[in-house]
Amino acid sequence: MEGKNDKDFIATLRDHGLQVTYQRLAIYQALYYTKNHPSAEVIYQQVRKRFPMISLGTVYKTLEKFFEVGLIQKVSPITEVARYDAVTHPHHHMVCLECQSIQDAGEYVGDQRITLPAIEGFHVVRQQVVLQGYCKGCKGNNGDN
Amino acid sequence: MEGKNDKDFIATLRDHGLQVTYQRLAIYQALYYTKNHPSAEVIYQQVRKRFPMISLGTVYKTLEKFFEVGLIQKVSPITEVARYDAVTHPHHHMVCLECQSIQDAGEYVGDQRITLPAIEGFHVVRQQVVLQGYCKGCKGNNGDN
DNA sequence: ATTCTTGCAAACGGTTTGCACATAC
DNA sequence: GTATGTGCAAACCGTTTGCAAGAAT
Numbered sequence: 001m002e003g004k005n006d007k008d009f010i011a012t013l014r015d016h017g018l019q020v021t022y023q024r025l026a027i028y029q030a031l032y033y034t035k036n037h038p039s040a041e042v043i044y045q046q047v048r049k050r051f052p053m054i055s056l057g058t059v060y061k062t063l064e065k066f067f068e069v070g071l072i073q074k075v076s077p078i079t080e081v082a083r084y085d086a087v088t089h090p091h092h093h094m095v096c097l098e099c100q101s102i103q104d105a106g107e108y109v110g111d112q113r114i115t116l117p118a119i120e121g122f123h124v125v126r127q128q129v130v131l132q133g134y135c136k137g138c139k140g141n142n143g144d145n
Numbered sequence: 146m147e148g149k150n151d152k153d154f155i156a157t158l159r160d161h162g163l164q165v166t167y168q169r170l171a172i173y174q175a176l177y178y179t180k181n182h183p184s185a186e187v188i189y190q191q192v193r194k195r196f197p198m199i200s201l202g203t204v205y206k207t208l209e210k211f212f213e214v215g216l217i218q219k220v221s222p223i224t225e226v227a228r229y230d231a232v233t234h235p236h237h238h239m240v241c242l243e244c245q246s247i248q249d250a251g252e253y254v255g256d257q258r259i260t261l262p263a264i265e266g267f268h269v270v271r272q273q274v275v276l277q278g279y280c281k282g283c284k285g286n287n288g289d290n
Numbered sequence: 291a292t293t294c295t296t297g298c299a300a301a302c303g304g305t306t307t308g309c310a311c312a313t314a315c
Numbered sequence: 316g317t318a319t320g321t322g323c324a325a326a327c328c329g330t331t332t333g334c335a336a337g338a339a340t
Contacts, residue, residue: 019314019319037228037238037247041304055322060305062320063229075228075238075247083182083220084208093182093220094267102182102220103267121281122239122248128275136266164294164339186329200297205330207295 004032016069023047023054027062028071037075092129098138105131149177161214168192168199172207173216182220237274243283250276 009029013020030046031038038046044059066072083102092105154174158165175191176183183191189204211217228247237250 021314021320023321031229035249037230039228039304043229053322056304057306057323058321064306065320067229073230073232075230083184084176084188084212085182085218085220094269096267097270104180105267121284122241122250122276122278123284124239124276124278125242126277128277129272130275131267131269131272133267133269139266139268166295166338168296184329198297201329202298202331203296209331210295 012071016066016071018065018069018071023051023058024062024066026051026054027059028066031072092131094131094133094135096135096138097132098134101135101137103135105129157216161211161216163210163214163216168196168203169207169211171196171199172204173211176217237276239276239278239280241280241283242277243279246280246282248280250274 006025009025009032010020013024013028018024026047027043030043034046036042040056040059040063043063044054044056047054047059063072063074067074085102094103094105096102151170154170154177155165158169158173163169171192172188175188179191181187185201185204185208188208189199189201192199192204208217208219212219232249239248239250241247
């Protein structure tokens, strides 16, 4: 996981059906060697050190492309815009990937102990399970995955 | 939970230390009687049917205020801007409420069966646990909760 | 009377888009 | 040579902000 050279990265891009450019290489490497889940802006600043002529637009387009072919993950936001809920006690949500609807999915956060390793040093205030998928109405007409 | 009248709603607002206006009443009622987790825009359109002079800015300010005093919940987005991750296999995330940093929190989504009732009709593609709290560096200097 | 809220419009910031030029294959 | 990607700048859209007028206590 450490000793990856340019050839490996190029192969990875090709394996995902992507045309290889040095911009894509730089962007993927920058992301690969970061544990921080950086934003597009942060990646842009990082890559710019080596390639000052790169544009922020390219970073956005490239990340979106990477995400489309499954090379990287988009951590958040879950929905494009903020959504509100009059129900204040903690509960889970099911978000439809097609129509963006959100349904409640049970009220078991408090009871249900989600045991995870390696959270020493992290003080948990809230925990929420987000289920992404297709709701009743949208099932069937899903293109991706 | 059904037979709430205006007086009840007014009391609820007062209980949360809020000054009562008909705009706030309308916004809260609109949200209260919706299971859809609507966006600010949707709430605006809804309320506008009864009060055509209301402004979108007021809806935003009001929802933010409601959220501050704990009257409603903001479902998403978890972070303000999109964040990316070269690690593609499903795993949980810890999001710091202070510095917005994101750490991985284990890779147990696949194994860990999160059993929830009432998800018939919903086809789950991904499930993710989001832990919100304070990271090592930010612990202590937290103002809210 | 004072403080808080509203409405309007402008500003803001992250993201997307259109297009001419450049590059990968 | 053709299709695809890049850079730039403008557009876009959800959200926030500033301020004067209005309403709540």
